[in-house]
Amino acid sequence: MKILHTSDWHIGQRLYGNDRHNEHRMFFDWLLQFIRAEQVDVLLVCGDIFDMAYPSNQALRSYYQLLREISETSCRQVIITGGNHDSVGTLEAPREVLQVLNVTIVAGAPDNQQDEIIELRDKAGNLQAVVGAVPFLRDRDIRIPAAGESSNERIEAVRQGILKHYRRLADLMLPYREQNIPQIVTGHLYMQGSRLSESERDLQLGNQAGVSAAAFPAAFDYYALGHIHCPQTISTSPVVEYCGSPLPLSFSEQHDTKSMRLLTVKNGKLSHQKIPIPLFREIKSIKGSFAEISRQISNYECPSPLPAWLEVCIEEQHTDPGLLRAADDFVEQINNENENLRIIRHTVTFTDRTLPSYLTGDDQRTLDExxxxxxxxxxxxxxxxxxxxxxxxxxxxxxxxxxxxxxxxxxxxxxx
CATH class of the missing domain: 1.10.287 (Helix Hairpins)
Incomplete structure (x- = not known):
């Protein structure tokens, strides 16, 4: 049996106001091709399916179209868990209809935790593995607020609430463990030691309630995690993996090699491997003087099928008010004349520290950024x-x- 672990699709995301529908469609087409080529049996999507709690009609259409297309492949089961960006109501609304396509939705923590346990069976009906489908755990799911508690007490209560949820699930899944059935558990959380980018929204108490991997139950064979966009291994015993997002969601992720994880169950044993995802659109940040930037862009060759999106950070020592206008004209000219790239954000910074910050442009980000x-x-x-x-x-x-x-x-x- 082959199981594909992915997360953080963020359908509907816009990067500095620029729509990413084409990139998502290219990823979905590639995903379908991979599922067919590898004869994948189960798809796990571990949270942040959408970028917004209430996605656009276009984002919803893309999502439903993909699920329909997956139902026409070898993939017999899709398991989707909610993330912190997702609305429980939005994900759960079509749950009964999607069951016809063998799609199981666990958008929020269920009243009965037994409902998180999902069996994975092969074509002959033989039990191959079992999944503990844990979504993003909201504060109300894991603790009861206490009057007068301090910040540190609340942080510890959240941390213990998360661990209690996973330990209870491990107890419920004990009968499978006694049969040596491989156990996979999902999660959408911040684990201590994870490498963050700029695009993850802080979770429990600004990530202060992150839990060490060593504190989680060792009973599970594989932790399939979402939320962190940079793919990374947190632990090898038990295996704790962030597969990362399929698209770079901010310029801080420009150097990431995006990936998924392919799990294989054979003779009661679970193995896994990293599957690189192609680059559909390069996003790149370039810095330097005006002359250096001009030279870099003149020599730039786009490596992706879609035109690259650039962030240009012009840095000059001495203040030149005329450079601000020149930079705007330069960006407009580049965007009009080039088909293989587009500058979607640019800043001009003067490093002369004798001047006030509003002239040096120390931080030109808008409030929205x-x-x-x-x-x-x-x-x-x-x-x-x-x-x-x-x-x-x-x-x-x-x-x-x-x-x-x-x-x-x-x-x-x-x-x-």
Whole structure:
């Protein structure tokens, strides 16, 4: 039996306002081709199917079209778990219909944890493996708030709540372990030691409640994780793998080799291998003086089938107000004259530190480009706050409450 582990599709994502539908379609076409060529039996998608809780009609059409196309391949089962970007209601709404296509949705933590256990059987009906389909665990799923608890107490309560959920699942799956049936468990979480990019939204309390891999139950053979966009191995015993996102979701991921994991069950043993994903569109950040940037772009050769998207960071020592206009004209000219690349973001920075920051352009990101935590950090710096740690922890708590309340409000409004 062959099982494919993928995650963090982020269908509907826009990079600096630029639509990524073509890239997702190319990935889906390649995914279908891979499933057919390798005769994959089961597809696991471990959270963040969509980029927004309430995706566009185009994003939904892409998702449903792919699931229909997968049903026409060798893949007999698709298991989808919710991520922190996903709305439980959006994923679960078509659950009954999708079961006809052998698609199982576990969007949020079920009332009965037994419902997370999904058996994987071959064509002859023989049990080959079992999956513990754990979605992103929201605060309300794993703990009961206590009046007067400190930030550190809440962090520890969240951490212990996550571990308790997995330990309880390990107990429920004990009968399979006694039969030596390979066990796979999913997750959408931040594990301590993971390498982050700029595009992951912070999870429990700004990732402070991340748990060490060593603390998770060793009973599972393979942890199929989502949330972290850079593919990486966290542990080899038990195996803990982030497969990463199939597309680079920010310029900080430009050097990642995107991948999936292919698991094979043979004679009761589980093995796995990394499967590289082709580059459909290069996203690249280039830095230097105006002259250096011009030279780099003149010599640039696009390695991807779709035109590259560039971030251009012009750095000059001395302030030249005329350079700002010249940079705008340069970007417009490049975008009009080149078919194999497009500059989607550019900045001009002057490094002369004798000038005020609004002239040197130390941080030209817009408010939309900054994370909430970065805005708060800047406010702390502006007010010369020395003891920041406790304030940051409190802000992380408030931010999580706001995000969860906003999602719940949207789901209630959507249901109406």
């Amino acid at each position: 900054l994370r909430e935590t970065e805005v708060f950090d800047q406010l702390l710096d502006q007010h010369n706050i020395i003891d920041k740690d406790e304030l940051k922890r409190t802000f992380d708590e408030l931010l999580e409450i706001v995000h969860q309340s906003d999602n719940e409000r949207k789901e209630m409004s959507h249901d109406k």
